[in-house]
Amino acid sequence: MSASEFRGYLNAFWGGLTRVSWASLLTTVIVLLTLGASTLAIGEKLLIGRAASYIPLHGEDFYALATTEALRMEHSAGSRPALVLLGGSATNESLAEASEIERMLRGAGLDMEVFRLTTQRQNLIESFALLERLPDDRPAMIVLGLGPSRFTWTRAQLQKTIRFPRLGLRSEFLDVVSRELAMEPVPQTGLYVLDNFNFLIPRTLPALGRYFRGTSTPINRFPNNGRVIDKEEWVTRGEQIMKRWANYNRKFAFNADLLTLIIRRVNSNPRWEMVLIEHPLNPAFIDEFLGWERYGNFLERMETISTEERVPFWRLHVEAQLTSEDYFDWAHVNNDQARDRCTRVLLDHVKDVWMSGNES
Amino acid sequence: MNPEQIAKVLRHTGAVFQGAVIGVLLVLAIIALLATSNAVQLFRYQGF
Numbered sequence: 001m002s003a004s005e006f007r008g009y010l011n012a013f014w015g016g017l018t019r020v021s022w023a024s025l026l027t028t029v030i031v032l033l034t035l036g037a038s039t040l041a042i043g044e045k046l047l048i049g050r051a052a053s054y055i056p057l058h059g060e061d062f063y064a065l066a067t068t069e070a071l072r073m074e075h076s077a078g079s080r081p082a083l084v085l086l087g088g089s090a091t092n093e094s095l096a097e098a099s100e101i102e103r104m105l106r107g108a109g110l111d112m113e114v115f116r117l118t119t120q121r122q123n124l125i126e127s128f129a130l131l132e133r134l135p136d137d138r139p140a141m142i143v144l145g146l147g148p149s150r151f152t153w154t155r156a157q158l159q160k161t162i163r164f165p166r167l168g169l170r171s172e173f174l175d176v177v178s179r180e181l182a183m184e185p186v187p188q189t190g191l192y193v194l195d196n197f198n199f200l201i202p203r204t205l206p207a208l209g210r211y212f213r214g215t216s217t218p219i220n221r222f223p224n225n226g227r228v229i230d231k232e233e234w235v236t237r238g239e240q241i242m243k244r245w246a247n248y249n250r251k252f253a254f255n256a257d258l259l260t261l262i263i264r265r266v267n268s269n270p271r272w273e274m275v276l277i278e279h280p281l282n283p284a285f286i287d288e289f290l291g292w293e294r295y296g297n298f299l300e301r302m303e304t305i306s307t308e309e310r311v312p313f314w315r316l317h318v319e320a321q322l323t324s325e326d327y328f329d330w331a332h333v334n335n336d337q338a339r340d341r342c343t344r345v346l347l348d349h350v351k352d353v354w355m356s357g358n359e360s
Numbered sequence: 361m362n363p364e365q366i367a368k369v370l371r372h373t374g375a376v377f378q379g380a381v382i383g384v385l386l387v388l389a390i391i392a393l394l395a396t397s398n399a400v401q402l403f404r405y406q407g408f
Contacts, residue, residue: 005363012367016374023372027379028386035387202395205388 043192048072053216054207060223062119067168073115074133082138083112086127087145090279090331092118093222096343108351123153124258125161128177129169139271145279148298151255152244159183168199224328237329238289263309273357280317285330319345
């Protein structure tokens with residue numbers, strides 16, 4: 001091939017590349033349609049396995065972690081009994097990593113698979129959505145972390161978490177729950193991508209970037225470890241948290257209805273056991289902001305729910321003898337020793353309940 | 361294949377390449393636009 005021939009070919013290619021033509025327009029349309037159709041075909045199973053490590057936006061994106069973990073719980077063929085941990089950030093920071101809990105359980109003679117489904121400020125609608133992914137035929141113990149703040153969600157805020165979910169787990173079952181609570185359900189298409197648009201869209205480009213770089217998101221499960229709060233932030237946080245307590249009685253009743261729905265759903269399955277745990281609560285926060293009377297009132301109500309619904313309510317932080325020095329702020333544990341104590345207390349109870357359940 | 365036919369094939373290859381690149385960029389741009397609007401919604405109420 002001569003140099004002029006080569007230049008001619010190069011010009012022809014460059015001409016095709018730089019001029020708009022029917023061929024280029026048609027290709028654009030085909031690419032758009034193909035990518036669009038492939039995107040719609042993406043299902044829940046894509047978020048399990050390796051993809052799960054690309055999905056979290058950052059190290060504390062517990063919504064993504066809980067979503068992928070719940071999907072793994074649903075689709076994995078595991079037959080070991082499951083220990084499902086639900087709750088907010090205070091519960092999250094009071095319990096050891098799943099692998100560590102599994103190791104401790106094995107040491108106690110229990111072979112269980114642990115699913116850590118904790119997220120920041122998890123509400124009971126979200127707990128329900130996560131729990132729904134537990135297969136009915138799998139024996140399981142469900143541990144739900146609660147504190148007085150869990151009952152401060154308003155109907156409007158919960159409605160918003162149905163309309164703009166933080167988890168990628170929208171389902172028809174949630175619609176049923178929404179209707180039971182007189183909340184407007186969101187129409188479903190049956191296509192995972194469309195039904196979980198809010199969850200997926202912000203995470204897509206960062207996840208693609210990590211996929212092509214071959215790096216996963218480093219997870220920071222205990223973001224408050226080693227942190228000490230200063231006086232100014234302590235007051236700011238305390239006042240901010242206390243804003244949740246406006247109209248507490250009305251909010252408590254509504255959220256308690258949700259909790260009852262969850263407990264009854266679990267108790268309707270003979271393979272499942274449910275326990276409620278009180279997540280850590282800094283006594284200094286009760287002293288300075290919440291007040292012991294208000295707190296006592298919460299405990300009384302929890303005891304009532306526990307008795308009426310026949311579900312244990314364990315106060316881990318009391319049994320683990322946590323002190324104010326074990327906290328970063330109002331409820332978040334800031335050291336491994338305190339976390340280890342809480343975990344051990346929980347697992348001692350889990351062992352007792354599980355063993356007695358399996359004997360009968 | 362004579363040189364004219366080769367040039368024609370190359371021209372079409374260039375056009376297809378252009379179309380594919382524009383298609384992929386359009387998809388990425390659409391996702392980025394949607395992500396911006398949704399990310400706002402996503403993070404705004406995490407602080408409830």
